[in-house]
Structures are given as C-alpha cells and as structure tokens.
Amino acid sequence: MLRRSLPLLLTGLALLAACGASPTAPPVSPATTVATSAPAPTAPPTPAPATAVSAAPVTLNVFAPAALTEASRQLGAAFEAANAGVTVAFELGHSPTQRAQLEQGATPDVFISASRKDMDLAAEQQLVVADQVQVFARNKLIVILPPDNPAQIESLADLAKPGVQLLIGTPDIPIGSATLSMLDKLNASIAPDFKARVLANVVSQEVGVKPIVSKVSLGEADAGIVYVSDAVAAPTLTTLAIPDEANVIVVFTIAPVTAAPHPEEAAAFVASVLAPEGQAVLTAQGFLPAGP
Amino acid sequence: MNRAERVRADPGPARPRWAWVFASIGALLVALLALPLAVLIWTALSNELLTFLRDPSLQRAISLSILTSSISVGVLLLLGTPLAYVLARWSFRGKVWVELIIDLPLVLPPLIAGIALLLAFGRNGILGRPLDLVGLRLPFTTAAVVVAQVFVAGPLYVRTARLGFAAVAPELREAAAVEGANEVQLFRYVMVPLARRALGSGLILAWARAFGEFGATIVFAGNMEGRTQTIPLAIFVGFETNLGVALGLSLVLLVIAALVLLLLRWIGRGVPTA
Numbered sequence: 001m002l003r004r005s006l007p008l009l010l011t012g013l014a015l016l017a018a019c020g021a022s023p024t025a026p027p028v029s030p031a032t033t034v035a036t037s038a039p040a041p042t043a044p045p046t047p048a049p050a051t052a053v054s055a056a057p058v059t060l061n062v063f064a065p066a067a068l069t070e071a072s073r074q075l076g077a078a079f080e081a082a083n084a085g086v087t088v089a090f091e092l093g094h095s096p097t098q099r100a101q102l103e104q105g106a107t108p109d110v111f112i113s114a115s116r117k118d119m120d121l122a123a124e125q126q127l128v129v130a131d132q133v134q135v136f137a138r139n140k141l142i143v144i145l146p147p148d149n150p151a152q153i154e155s156l157a158d159l160a161k162p163g164v165q166l167l168i169g170t171p172d173i174p175i176g177s178a179t180l181s182m183l184d185k186l187n188a189s190i191a192p193d194f195k196a197r198v199l200a201n202v203v204s205q206e207v208g209v210k211p212i213v214s215k216v217s218l219g220e221a222d223a224g225i226v227y228v229s230d231a232v233a234a235p236t237l238t239t240l241a242i243p244d245e246a247n248v249i250v251v252f253t254i255a256p257v258t259a260a261p262h263p264e265e266a267a268a269f270v271a272s273v274l275a276p277e278g279q280a281v282l283t284a285q286g287f288l289p290a291g292p
Numbered sequence: 293m294n295r296a297e298r299v300r301a302d303p304g305p306a307r308p309r310w311a312w313v314f315a316s317i318g319a320l321l322v323a324l325l326a327l328p329l330a331v332l333i334w335t336a337l338s339n340e341l342l343t344f345l346r347d348p349s350l351q352r353a354i355s356l357s358i359l360t361s362s363i364s365v366g367v368l369l370l371l372g373t374p375l376a377y378v379l380a381r382w383s384f385r386g387k388v389w390v391e392l393i394i395d396l397p398l399v400l401p402p403l404i405a406g407i408a409l410l411l412a413f414g415r416n417g418i419l420g421r422p423l424d425l426v427g428l429r430l431p432f433t434t435a436a437v438v439v440a441q442v443f444v445a446g447p448l449y450v451r452t453a454r455l456g457f458a459a460v461a462p463e464l465r466e467a468a469a470v471e472g473a474n475e476v477q478l479f480r481y482v483m484v485p486l487a488r489r490a491l492g493s494g495l496i497l498a499w500a501r502a503f504g505e506f507g508a509t510i511v512f513a514g515n516m517e518g519r520t521q522t523i524p525l526a527i528f529v530g531f532e533t534n535l536g537v538a539l540g541l542s543l544v545l546l547v548i549a550a551l552v553l554l555l556l557r558w559i560g561r562g563v564p565t566a
Contacts, residue, residue, distance in 0.1 A: 097531065100531075100535070150415075165429075165432065167514070170515060170529050172529055172534075202516070203431075203432035203514060203516065204432050204513075204514025204515050204516050204520065205514075205515050205516060205517075205529075206514065206515060207510065207515060207528060207529060211510075211511070215410070215431075215514075218410065218411070218414055218416065219414070219415055219416045220410060220414045220415055220416075220431050220432075221432075
C-alpha cells in the first residue's frame, strides 16, 4: 500500500519544496554561518591609492542595492579598466537582506547600503570597517507615471484622487520608509488628510524599487514613487518632481567589509567610487553628489 | 502486502552489506532535507513565537492564505475535473499539446507565470483590456492571487484526477453502459465515486501548492496586507526586517505542509500511479 502511494507523495514533497523558494533572497551558505561573532582577523585595511593592487587575478565582490543596477556596471567597468586582473562582481539586492547575510557570515569585499540604518548596524557589529563608512551618493524621490499617464496626474495633489492605482515600496525597505516620510511632509503642505488618501490608493507595497518601475512601465499602475536615479534609468516614463522641501534625501553609504578577502582592492574600489570619475558616473545616473 | 512480504522473505546473501551502502548514501540526502528544517523549527520555537502569531497582520496573512487556496481548489474542482475526465477517456487531435500546456506550470518558475499573467490580464493585456472596459481589473486584487494559484497548482490536480479516472476498469464502464447509463450518469455514479480517492489527493496537493505560492503572486497580485499578502509574501517581507515574524510564519507553513502530506498519505491509499 505504501508502495503505491509513495510516488505521489514524493511528487508532492518535491513541489512543496520548490514553491517555498524565494527568487530574490538567495539563502546564505550554511557552511559560512559559524563566522558571525568573530570576523576573521585581517590586516588593518589602510586606505590605499587606486593603483596599489596586486597582479594576481582577483574577483572583488560587492554587495550593492538594486538602485545601483545601472551605475554599478559603469563603476565596475571603470575599476576593471584601471586595475588589470581585477574583476568586480556586484550582487544586487536589498540592503536589509544583504546586511543580514553579512551577519550570517557572508564575506563580500565591499558593502554598499541604500539605508543608513543597515550600514550603521553593520558598523556596530564590526561587519564593515566602522571608521571607513562614507557617504558616496544621495538620492531623492520622484513620482513616475506610465508614458500615457492614464490617470491624468498633473500634480502631487492628484495622487490622492480616488481610484488612482499607486505603487510604493513596503515600509520595511529604504524606498518605502522614505516614501512615508515624504507623505508626512506633503501632508503639512497640501492637506491634513493627504497622506491617508494617498495611502488608500496604494494597490501594492512592492518589495523593491525595480518592480515598481516595471509595473508602472507596463501601465499596470497609474503611478509609483521611486528614486530619481530609477527614473533616469527608465527614460520612457513620465515623471513628476517632488519639491525639495517635501522631498526625502536618501543617503547611500559604502564601506570595506571587515573580513574582506581582498582588503587592498576593497579600499581602492571605495576610493574609486568617491573619486571625481566615480562621482560623475553617479551624477549621470541621477544621483546627487555625496556632499550636501 | 503479499508481494512485499515475499520480497522481504527472500534476502540475498549479500543483502545486509549492500543495504548499508545504499542506506548511508541515502542518509546524506535525508540529512540535507531534514537538518535545515529542524534548525528552522528549533529557532522558531526558541523565539517568542506566540506573540508573533497573535499579531493581527499575521493573522490576516494566514486567513487570506486559507481563503485564497480554498477558492483556488474550488475553481480547480469545477474546471479541472471535466478536463481530467476528457484526457482520461478520449483521444483527440492536439491532445499532446493540451497535455504539454497543462504540465508546463510544473516546471516553469512561478515568477515567469506571474509575468505572463501580468502581461495577459494587465490593463494593457490581451485579456485585461476587454476586462478593463467593463470595469474589471485583476492585478493587485485578491482575485489575482486566486488566478496565480490556479495557474501554478492546476497541473497537480488535473494530473492526479486524470490518473484516477484512467484507473477505473473498462469493464465497469461497459457494464454501466449495458445497464443503460448515459454519459452523465456514468460520470456521476460510476467514474467519480470510483476515482474519489485520486480526486481527493489531487485537491489536497493542489491546495498545498496554492498555499505555498509566492513567485507568481508577488508579481501579478502585488503585496498588500489583507488583500494580497499571503503567508509566503509575509515571510519574504518579514525576512527583510523581522526575522521572528518570518520564522513564526515559516513554522505555520511547515506544520500545515506536513499535515497535508500526512492527510494525503491517508487518503492516497489505493490511488493509482503512473
């Protein structure tokens, strides 16, 4: 009897296992989880000039937020061109997830965070070199609309019109919490119930910036709130600027990882992002320069 | 039973030693499957599990999951049973293509299913545009969660139900025809009762798959508490900030999955397999 139902059971097990997997949060390798509390001792990483890089082939692993998708390609290519033998590999994900992965023993060389909170937590736990955490770019929010603007949104006040389908980030990720602070500020200037009415129009709290851009590009939502750099990366979209006094500045930070396998290259990469060439790449992508 | 006992009563001379070789290799796989789950359960239990489970937003996720997967299974029962019956009883042109389409969601990453559904049923989609004209919008609604679940869980039910119908002995069908039963009576009084275990197993499998659906849902239905945020979505969001929430919900999902498999085992006695 067992023999007869076994294949059915196995199919069931396999399928149940398959559906639990989440596509964007790769599990941390269990083999590396032991290193959480004691980061491997490394030579104190000294800020090295961009040229002090060894000759042996090196793959520099960088954890970065998805907001950096376009800029990362150019930053990586520029660093590779300046440093023969070095390959820069970006792992793009959510800052809180990547910080959790660092906690669980992941050892990239550089950590770039879209949220100050996650970088500070990582520095507190000495997962990144605390005194080398630096702001390298800033970003602010913008409203994106499908090219044909189906809900005829002409001003920020229109976001509160009944029936507008709005996408924002879940409050758990940097873009989502920044959006809520921005709505708080607009509440003061537009109408006391503005935030509540806008939030009533939210049809989904997306788990990343890029899904918001994709779904608005497809015309599935009437509007979305994303970073300016995301709008620059999707030029077909219509945008609606948010005035500076209501906007929220999101600070992007970078730091070498304490247990980085390649500390010298890590420091050189950080320096290259802060150098004028790196800054130029970022400004071209819609980021604000590091300094206020 | 008889055959199983005969096999057991006939030990070859080298059996114990070889059994150990197979068993030790097999044990590696069992360990790979069991250890992470055991750690998950242990960690979840050592967290303040009960406080998390009393959280109203988690309760909303749990009830939404139960509601949507039950509706999905209802839809499958209505639409999938006739389909399984057709596939089990008759051959027709293009049957192989129908079978291929039904099986595709089994191997397709659910994310692709979500994108496909969004393109088809979205406001600008082939099916979505006419729906939009009559004021129906599917994306970002609870109905979209159900559609995503039906899409990914459908094959499990149709396949199992089909095997159940196909296993009914042709003599019984012929006997019913001789007695004067028409097609509807045959279906109602002979085929469905005889295939009921397979139908039940298929429904349970599909329910469990729908219950765990993530990829298609998050793309097609989005993530909105109380409307489209099912347990797997709440786990994913929770993993970013509140690991306790993710662990608690994972435990809920795991317990339900285990119960479903036990139930399946009990119902599945005597279900024919390919």
